[in-house]
Amino acid sequence: MSTSTALTSTSAAIIARAAYGQTRRKLVLAFDIGTTFSGISYSILDPGNIPEVKGVTRFPANELINGASKIPTIIYYDKEGNVQAVGAEATREGIVELAEDNGWVKAEWFKLHLRSKASTTRDISDQIFSLPSNKSVVDVFADFLYYLFQCAAIYIQDTHANGAHLWDSVSDNIDFVLSHPNGWEGREQGEMRRAMVMAGLVKDDTEGRARISFVTEGEASLHYAIQRGVLAGAIESGAGVIIVDAGGGTIDISAYRCDAATKTFEETAAPQCHFYGSIFVSVHCQEFLRAFLEGSPFLEDVTYIAQCFDKTTKQRFKSNADAQYIKFGSTRDNDPQYNIRFGQLRLSGTDVSSFFEPSVDCIINAVKEQCRVSPHKIHHVVLVGGFSASDWLLKQVQAGLSDLKLNVFRPEDYVNKAVSDGAVSFYIDHFVRVRVSKVTFGSLATINYNPNDADHVRRSKKVLTDVDGRKLVPNHFYIMLPKNTQIEETKEFRDSFSMTGFDPSHFQSVTNEVWCYRGNLANPKWKDLDPDNFEEFCTIEADLSSIPLTPQVSASGHTYYRVWFQIVLLFGLTEIEAHMAWEENGVERRGPATVMYTKDV
Structure with a gap:
């Protein structure tokens, strides 16, 4: 199957957006806190004007990367629990040594600590990093949300004409949209709302809490696909569509159908959420390396070798027929007995493909289940999210679903900001009017x-x-x-x-x-x-x-x-x-x- 079809047009969506009908300017800010990377999108709603969705593309310590729309979801804390580095600042050169010298603690993958215990399909407690000992997950969320808000405020003031005046005109009239995995429910939404209050972004009263809206990552991704014109054909024909949001921590599966007459969407199956995102490919790699390098002097370097795999080999992997290499050391690092030569570890392609296998199987089985229970025939499967950048993942999912004759593809802008852009579209356009109960x-x-x-x-x-x-x-x-x-x-x-x-x-x-x-x-x-x-x-x-x-x-x-x-x-x-x-x-x-x-x- 081709990764590009008639549905992947990036022309404007065929559903026209109405002009903003209120009398006062408002700012909508959407925060997509991902397991590994996070992004911000926004829209300035001016009375009488058609809203546009924009993204924050410049962050501290990331200024030289033009158009960088995401930052690492990482925070460093000092011994007293004070924030010392966030986002791209937490990955700059020398930060590891600085943290070690000063006793800083790193919080990463913290989003997964907020997961719903009730709807979780498997226990991942032993596979994710612990929180800093003096911080709750809500504390860390609050600190990260505050940082994202400051980034958004600076970006809007620096990039818009009369930016300072523009910010002053909306700073007391901001609505927020927070996206979250399909498996999260009211408890998790309540904790995110509490983090917003703790961060000082909204007041702890009825009016303040009403400024926060929630949307699942699956539904946000649907809105993104609609507004990018990706689903133009499905909208016109009323064909069923499955959105696969493959992210760092979770894989979210959602099925929809468009009512061609009203141009609104209905969910046709209960949305799914599975902990098989891209970080678990790296987890499986590290588990393999610990067993494979048992007895090698390089066993103590397994964590670093797995990090190198995550940044290079995992992203480039395309074929299980070819040997794969993880470059982690210098030319003096050799251990031929364990396939290490000149600072590179050689793995078979089949071993690397096994790291992906649980995630691939998860997507294939989830899509088949959605097709089975949906009352409307599914024609298209759209892959979005950072994990969708993997050509191997896409190829294997296409092969695994070939018997269903589905059009499986990923749009051109699948990596960067589907969820945050889609979250703003959810606030403005609100395409989904029917949803399916999960319990x-x-x-x-x-x-x-x-x-x-x-x-x-x-x-x-x-x-x-x-x-x-x-x-x-x-x-x-x-x-x-x-x-x-x-x-x-x-x-x-x-x-x-x-x-x-x-x-x-x-x-x-x-x-x-x-x-x-x-x-x-x-x-x-x-x-x-x-x-x-x-x-x-x-x-x-x-x-x-x-x-x-x-x-x-x-x-x-x-x-x-x-x-x-x-x-x-x-x-x-x-x-x-x-x-x-x-x-x-x-x-x-x-x-x-x-x-x-x-x-x-």
Whole structure:
């Protein structure tokens, strides 16, 4: 298959962008914090003008690299936990010696410490670098976000006409878009929002938190492909498309289809996220070298040799039929018994290809699964992300999917800024209006005991008695949204509740847990059927003080109070949104509700 087809046109997208309709200028900043490299894109929204997406292409210690749109995701801290070097500054010549002399600690691959434990397909704890001992992952995120913000501010002021005035006009009106892997959920979004507050980029209040939007890396990459004109043919024909965002840490797989009439997209399968990004090719290389060089005096150099592989051999690898070389030393470094001559280690091509094999297999299997479950036929597979720069990866994925007759390709600008540019497009254009649930959502509740129901009888020893004398069975799972269900953004899901009590002062607020089920039961009605796969997803806190209380008299003659209300949830957005609703004099009224997550880091 060719890596270039009619779909890879870089002409403007066929979906026209509207002019900005607000009355005040605004800045949109998108931060793509990758496992190994990070980027910034932005758009200045001027009233009446059509927005343009731009990228930050100049960073400290990277000024001489024209058009460099990414910097290494690295921070050096001193012994007191103060930031000493970030990004390209943390890779400049002499930094390793300076860090060693001053006792600095390096934080890299820190993004993976924020990963969702619930949706992780495998444990990578032993394969990634530890955080500095005095820093949490949120601390490191906050420091890096602050640095990215400063880079963006300097770049905009230095490269735009009247840049200082322009910055002053938007500095108090900035919206942020943060991208994240497909597998991250509300907990991880909450921690990123907390890092933004800690960095001082938004205030810790309702208005400040509302300035932050989240988008998955898969959806951001889709927006990028649309705006680059890559999917023009798919948009016109309504063909199914899979986006493979192959990055440093994760491989994110997303399936979409365009409604040709509305020019909007719908997700057609639950998005996937796998820890098989490019760093794990290097991890496999290092594991191989430790075994291969056992007994060699160069065993102590394995870490450095693997770093050399990462920077050169891994990127150039194209054929498993040819020997591969890792240059790491001088001409005086020789150990023929271990294939080391003149400072080069020779490996067979098949050994190097084995380092890639888990990632290749992951992509092929994930794409096949998306094709299987998608209700619409998939025609195109688009590879983006830094790992997609590997010709070997692309060739193997094309070969592995050849039996499905898919058009597998990568657009021309696959490496640099697909996610950050796409994140800005997500904010402005918002093409995706239908998404697919990754888990089954619902609530755990007590229901009236029915002696004629076999499920109830089996749980009779757990029956509770309410204040009004009713017998109730606990831990019934009320399903609001089944797994693998397409949901429109505006689709509301309601859960009805009543609350009883003797003291009116107790009806000020209520918290209710939203639960999810991650197992394989088709109809998980009871928590005790598969308890390990039920999980509290989030908590909804709502204010009840505006709801009128209804006094009632119990069978024993005591007065008690009851309120009826509904929790209204929207699952089809990139974040869960909640409201509270109740009926008053035949009219539905609504109040705000807060979505809260427990920490999972």
